[in-house]
Amino acid sequence: MIKNVHGNTVDHLGVAILAGRYPPGATIPPEPALCDELGVSRTVVREAVKSLVAKGLVSTGPKVGTRVLPADQWNWFDPDVVAWQSKAGLTREFLRDLQELRRVVEPAAVRMAAERATAADIAGLEAAFQGMRRAVEEGGDYVSHDLQFHQGLLKACHNRMLVQMSHALGPLLRTSFEISTSRSDGPRQSLPLHRAVLDAVIARNPAKAEKASLVLIAGAREDIEVVLATRRRLPKVDLPASHLRAA
Incomplete structure (x- = not known):
């Protein structure tokens, strides 16, 4: 199945987390850096992060950014x-x-x-x-x-x-x-x-x-x-x- 820009962005970040590029406790690069790296808009990055939050991979908050959660909190049924x-x-x-x-x-x-x-x-x-x-x-x-x-x-x-x-x-x-x-x-x-x-x-x-x-x-x-x-x-x-x- 061919995925759209949003789906490809979620996939890219998801694989990066599962592969350990962003290990539990690490902070994912801020939106501008991800936009430059992936060639997508801030809106796409923002929606992709929301998808990762819904799957239990990351949490977000003011002044702490987007942080990878421990693996036992990930939704392994997804x-x-x-x-x-x-x-x-x-x-x-x-x-x-x-x-x-x-x-x-x-x-x-x-x-x-x-x-x-x-x-x-x-x-x-x-x-x-x-x-x-x-x-x-x-x-x-x-x-x-x-x-x-x-x-x-x-x-x-x-x-x-x-x-x-x-x-x-x-x-x-x-x-x-x-x-x-x-x-x-x-x-x-x-x-x-x-x-x-x-x-x-x-x-x-x-x-x-x-x-x-x-x-x-x-x-x-x-x-x-x-x-x-x-x-x-x-x-x-x-x-x-x-x-x-x-x-």
Whole structure:
């Protein structure tokens, strides 16, 4: 998606903060300096800073300027923040936090999905799984179908807060999937693990579904550790999902 001047300015400053050019506690250059550096008007800079304030990255005040806030105050559920972290470089701490979040949320959500999923929910999950299978066997976009599968599980809980969380978690989950599927044969090995989760939900077996979800998350964590150990360049989540080649 092509962004306007405002969007590009926000992106530039966001990446600079996530990359540590302006570390927590530091003050961002004043408006005139940013205008000269970026070639934009004061109005654009001012609106960009407002966007960063809304995302929890900075605070502003008289006589103190625009100061970068500690990372634990940043909105990590904001898609832009996730994309900026990807551009700046995905850290072990970021990936650890993401995997811990998945382990806390998903197994309990899958347990509820096994109790509450409707026929339409299950049809959607089955369609997402078949999309993953086709991507493995014939080549194609595995990650998008994988994301649909996991977001479908959260929606199948029929808990309004978890449904909202499914939207917020999307960019974070995609980050995990992009990395784990970059492991050679990772998607093919994960297919039966996804099938086990879906079968348990269809069977209305909450305990089995929760256990299968934990196994699936553990497998993703192992894939990510293997990818990190190779020190290969990590995928960027602000780009289109990578496609698998036909087997």
